[in-house]
Amino acid sequence: xxxxxxxxxxxxxxxxxxxxxxxxxxxxxxxxxxxxxxxxxxxxxxxxxxxxxxxxxxxxxxxxxxxxxxxxxxxxxxxxxxxxxxxxxxxxxxxxxxxxxxxxxxxxxxxxxxxxxxxxxxxxxxxxxxxxxxxxxxxxxxxxxxxxxxxxxxxxxxxxxxxxxxxxxxxxxxxxxxxxxxxxxxxxxxxxxxxxxxxxxxxxxxxxxxxxxxxxxxxxxxxxxxxxxxxxxxxxxxxxxxxxxxxxxxxxxxxxxxxxxxxxxxxxxxxxxxxxxxxxxxxxxxxxxxxx
Amino acid sequence: xxxxxxxxxxxxxxxxxxxxxxxxxxxxxxxxxxxxxxxxxxxxxxxxxxxxxxxxxxxxxxxxxxxxxxxxxxxxxxxxxxxxxxxxxxxxxxxxxxxxxxxxxxxxxxxxxxxxxxxxxxxxxxxxxxxxxxxxxxxxxxxxxxxxxxxxxxxxxxxxxxxxxxxxxxxxxxxxxxxxxxxxxxxxxxxxxxxxxxxxxxxxxxxxxxxxxxxxxxxxxxxxxxxxxxxxxxxxxxxxxxxxxxxxxxxxxxxxxxxxxxxxxxxxxxxxxxx
Ligand SMILES: Nc1ncnc2c1ncn2[C@@H]1O[C@H](COP(=O)(O)OP(=O)(O)OP(=O)(O)O)[C@@H](O)[C@H]1O
Ligand SMILES: [Mg+2]
Numbered sequence: 001x002x003x004x005x006x007x008x009x010x011x012x013x014x015x016x017x018x019x020x021x022x023x024x025x026x027x028x029x030x031x032x033x034x035x036x037x038x039x040x041x042x043x044x045x046x047x048x049x050x051x052x053x054x055x056x057x058x059x060x061x062x063x064x065x066x067x068x069x070x071x072x073x074x075x076x077x078x079x080x081x082x083x084x085x086x087x088x089x090x091x092x093x094x095x096x097x098x099x100x101x102x103x104x105x106x107x108x109x110x111x112x113x114x115x116x117x118x119x120x121x122x123x124x125x126x127x128x129x130x131x132x133x134x135x136x137x138x139x140x141x142x143x144x145x146x147x148x149x150x151x152x153x154x155x156x157x158x159x160x161x162x163x164x165x166x167x168x169x170x171x172x173x174x175x176x177x178x179x180x181x182x183x184x185x186x187x188x189x190x191x192x193x194x195x196x197x198x199x200x201x202x203x204x205x206x207x208x209x210x211x212x213x214x215x216x217x218x219x220x221x222x223x224x225x226x227x228x229x230x231x232x233x234x235x236x237x238x239x240x241x242x243x244x245x246x247x248x249x250x251x252x253x254x255x256x257x258x259x260x261x262x263x264x265x266x267x268x269x270x271x272x273x274x275x276x277x278x279x280x281x282x283x284x285x286x287x288x289x290x291x292x
Numbered sequence: 293x294x295x296x297x298x299x300x301x302x303x304x305x306x307x308x309x310x311x312x313x314x315x316x317x318x319x320x321x322x323x324x325x326x327x328x329x330x331x332x333x334x335x336x337x338x339x340x341x342x343x344x345x346x347x348x349x350x351x352x353x354x355x356x357x358x359x360x361x362x363x364x365x366x367x368x369x370x371x372x373x374x375x376x377x378x379x380x381x382x383x384x385x386x387x388x389x390x391x392x393x394x395x396x397x398x399x400x401x402x403x404x405x406x407x408x409x410x411x412x413x414x415x416x417x418x419x420x421x422x423x424x425x426x427x428x429x430x431x432x433x434x435x436x437x438x439x440x441x442x443x444x445x446x447x448x449x450x451x452x453x454x455x456x457x458x459x460x461x462x463x464x465x466x467x468x469x470x471x472x473x474x475x476x477x478x479x480x481x482x483x484x485x486x487x488x489x490x491x492x493x494x495x496x497x498x499x500x501x502x503x504x505x506x507x508x509x510x511x512x513x514x515x516x517x518x519x520x521x522x523x524x525x526x527x528x529x530x531x532x533x534x535x536x537x538x539x540x541x542x543x544x545x546x547x548x549x550x551x552x553x554x555x556x557x558x559x560x561x562x563x564x565x566x567x
Contacts, residue, residue, distance in 0.1 A: 115526055
């Protein structure tokens, strides 16, 4: 497999370039090692201030590491000439839908990235149309961005990143400010991108969004303290609690059942799966007692 | 309350005027602004008003919509009218205590009012028929020769377009804050001017804090999408001169010549009520 992003001993301190003796913050990232393979879907969890957004910004050269290095497809983010190649390879969708839309017209906003990259007009047109179709807003291309709902704005932001044809997309709490409907739309688009082979990194506070990931990373005080598939992470309740997080309800019930001797398997992660499993088990048990 | 300002908005219909190259329209408006000040008699005003009426009709922007846009400046209009009316010396037409209205005063007042109305109608026609993107692109293109002497034309245009993009957002933000504070008993409507200005303070501070956060977020988002100024930038809709743009330029030159010749009294038509 190809490694899209590799971080080696990545450290970051705010205000370090200005004054190395008295930086603005503590070490926000502390010796992070990370390799992200092509096509993986990764979820990053962690309490407020654990350094998730800072990590995301180091991965696409919005911030330059103060220690160690980050390689995107082999390109070092510290090197000026790699900047635009890196930012168009690793795109970011931010949290606030209002504050990341640049233009007042939908298609103009989606075109912003390709325009900056100096792509020829005809090619921009193709990319914008493709990206808008991917997020299901092609019909709205001539609309004013102001009239859109939060969920639609966030989909425009996704289209804006897609139009740069990235290999990897980071969603930094992109669903946090949306209503349930908008959240579902955005998550569905993510799922569809993932199916098409896009590498996705989702930063979230909603633990249930981690269920479908390939890998779940948990951050605490600038360190990655866990990097495992979701079913493993969810079995380690004390680790999750130590990181200041709360397990989704289904997992908590599952773990409680286990503690009481019901052997619920690791793969059960959602309410429906849990209910199905319990019913199937009851039927088996019930069937058994009738035969007696 | 903040929403019904129609002045400066885009009116989305399709017309020849809408399809004209923004550069042509911007230059036309500046020419218009200058020409209005050449005119010194009523015949001239009748002529340019007729031209403006034709252009407005072609643009398919309803006159009623444009008139509604004049409402916010009605007060300024009335104010300058009255001031001009009573401050000029000349043959007294009417007297009201210490205030006198003279013939020159009346003429000045009427001319200034007409000028203001023509100026505003003319410029608002530009914003009604040109998308914000077109406006800023047009300004950028017109200013770009100046970038050689250090005028940051791209940056100015980008600032304008971002301002236009964020005005509605900030207005709705202000609306929200206002409602939230009214719900907690704040009173923005009663009291004298100073009292009202002071009651606005708790509204302005969160608004400013918010605006700065927005700016920081937006800068980050723009950088993430590879923004690095105007160098090497391409456009989704590059501006192109079409046949109609050349025709419009020719008409504009004809119009300018006519206005100047007429204002000098070189045309064989009488100059009514000459200043
Ligand atoms: N621009 C900045 N200047 C100085 N310190 C900062 C800056 N941005 C973040 N920090 C600090 O860095 C730490 C990590 O912040 P970061 O935004 O990466 O956390 P996070 O995990 O994304 O948190 P959240 O869940 O709240 O988004 C915090 O302690 C924060 O105060
Ligand atoms: Mg964050």
